[in-house]
Amino acid sequence: MNNEDSENLVTVYTTGNNAIIALIKSMLDEAEIEYYAKGDNLQNVYSIDAFPVEFQVMPENKEFALELLKDVEVSSEIDSSAEGDSDDAGETAENPDEDNA
DSSP, X not given: OOHHHHTTOEEEEEEOOHHHHHHHHHHHHHTTOOEEEETHHHHHHSOSTTSOEEEEEOGGXXXXXXXXXXXXXXXXXXXXXXXXXXXXXXXXXXXXXXXXO
16 A cells, blocks of 8 residues: 555554454455554554554445454454453444445
């Protein structure tokens, strides 16, 4: 991705959970979707889940990425309710019906 492309990026998922970050990277890599993990450098410096990472893709990949990542959110909600843990409450997948203008 060049600088001109980065101006057009859209956020498809935001989380501060290191395990979910690794999972999303793996999924996007496997699907061969180019992405930018905004804030990922802070996660590498501080080994706590305090800084959210925004996964951003080109607009033409938005729908495919959202479809691919929709189950990550559902799975993490199931895991959280099973454990009684609400730490994953900050995870969000962007709504494909919203206008990100």
